[in-house]
Amino acid sequence: MLYIFDLGNVIVDIDFNRVLGVWSDLGRVPLATLQSRFNMGEAFELHERGEIDDEEFAVRMCEQLDIALGFEQFAAGWQAIFVGVRPEVIAIMHKLREQGDRVVILSNTNRLHCTFWPTQYPEVQKAADKLYLSQEMGLRKPEAEIYQQLLNAEEASAQDAIFFDDNLENIEAARALGIHSVHVTDANVVPMFFSDRR
Structure with missing residues (x-):
């Protein structure tokens, strides 16, 4: 997955x-x-x-x-936008990778932030197999092409992907492509999603 x-x-x-x-x-x-x-x-x-x-x-x-x-x-x-990492999500990402799943980050971001957060939160990069960043791809969510480009790069079908995002517009765009998408409305959503799947 x-x-x-x-x-x-x-x-x-x-x-x-x-x-x-x-x-x-x-x-x-x-x-x-x-x-x-x-x-x-x-x-x-x-x-x-x-x-x-x-x-x-x-x-x-x-x-x-x-x-x-x-x-x-x-x-x-x-x-100053960055408040702090969610350790429970980092732990979930590591566990998924240990199980043999592929874990990637897809972020609308910018060069200024990318000079900052990797040094502040090195554990984020360590928890992911790959980072897909909008400013490097020349695309941003909710543009359909950014999801398609990621799926192509990962050689994965939409049906084999699960996407977590806090922006409903991004969620709806991913769902339109057939990606199972979870709207993260608060810090409990991701842990609850995985506890329900056990």
Whole structure:
């Protein structure tokens, strides 16, 4: 069986409010103002596909938020998104691999985050056979092609895959391709899924 895990809020807890909190402090703009302006628009998607670099993304986001931050300040806030790893999910990933299953990570991410989280959470990479990252693939979830490309690379059929993600849109896109998909709405979903299968 091929198990496909999203990264954020599936293996590692993330929180965008932490990002905005740092930017609010550094830019001296009220948090509520930044929250009202923040959205995952075009710049976000381009960055996740690797179509714009970190510096251009920072400029575009600062324009969207109407905040004056240097790149180092922007980056400091951007990395604050990571809260901590979910050890119970890491343990499940290891167990699956010990059983002979294939375990991969499919993440909409960006180069700036990928310079950070592997050093903070080395156990994540150790728990997976392979990482499929949006900015390296030039695609992002929920685009159908990203799932198809992963299945092709793994030489697996949709029927032999199980996918875990916290974003319902990504889940529905995977289901449309015939991939059994589990919507991870909180930290208990993945452990409960596997305890029910024993």
